[in-house]
Amino acid sequence: MKVKQNLRVRIDADAMERIWHWTDLAAGEFSCLATVTDDVVVGGVQLFDQVCTSASTELDQDALAKFLVTHQQPERVRAWIHSHGRLNVFWSQQDEACIAGLANDVCLVSIVVNKKREWKARIDIWQPFxxxxxxxxxxxxxxxxxxxxxxxxxxxxxxxxxQPVLMPDWRGNRPQGQKQQPRPSWMDQNGWPDLEDDLADWR
Ligand SMILES: [Zn+2]
Known part of the structure; x- marks a missing residue:
């Protein structure tokens, strides 16, 4: 299989910023999920219910199921991002198990980050092999x-x-919130075409 030379992962700036905020806020690890477009752009990162320790974040299958059921595009949720807190970025045995648990027909993008702003990114596929x-x-x-x-x-x-134009009432009061429209140059103050000049020319 020929691997594309330019295979890379792109991530929306907004998504990356959220990840760094959560990385800063978490004492240790945390996980989040994100959507992936067909041209491998990660976006729409979202947290889900989880219990984390300083060195582990287990994907709770119930929380995961609940997350996917309420997600607008569950079929697009193909990125798993987690932080190692103050530890280095690497793929632990537990990470490998998480990735295997998130196997799908298309691909899974995984990103691991830490508080030192280090990161590692990978893509896993299960089809055709x-x-x-x-x-x-x-x-x-x-x-x-x-x-x-x-x-x-x-x-x-x-x-x-x-622009919807609401008519003034019989006292000439305009409906609330509606500004007096500037009178076009051809209209006299009663709203009739101002023919004065034209008639003068005609005469
Ligand atoms: Zn990990």
Missing amino acids: RLTFDDLPLEIRLPDQQLRGECEKLFNAHVVEM
């Missing part, structure tokens, strides 16, 4: 700053938004 790609590069995917401008341009080019 069992393979582990370890020590993969982990790239942070930053939000695209150009995107807002591009979206604005496209929005303005394609979308016309109608």
Whole structure:
């Protein structure tokens, strides 16, 4: 099997930031799960109920099942991230057991981190046969700053938004919250077309 040269794991900046916050907050270990896109971008990290010690975090099968049942895209939950607290980053026997327990038809991305901001990333596949790609590069995917401008341009080019206009009541009071619309130049103060100038020209 030819392994892609550029096999790497990408993770949304927001997801990575959450992982570092939880790593800082946890006295020892903790685990979280995340979704993985088809082009291997990890995002949407979420915690689930767990009991952790300084050196272990066991995946509680009941908590895991509960998490997946309430998840909007359970089939996309294919990343397991955990921290080793102050210990080094490596794959322990227990980690190997966790990864085996999360086996699926597509792939599983695993990331282990520690409080020193070290990390290790790997991808495991079980189909067509069992393979582990370890020590993969982990790239942070930053939000695209150009995107807002591009979206604005496209929005303005394609979308016309109608403003609902509520009529003033008989006293001329406008409905609450509605600003007085500026009077167009062709309209006189009673709302009629201002023909004064046109008539003057015609005459
Ligand atoms: Zn571990």
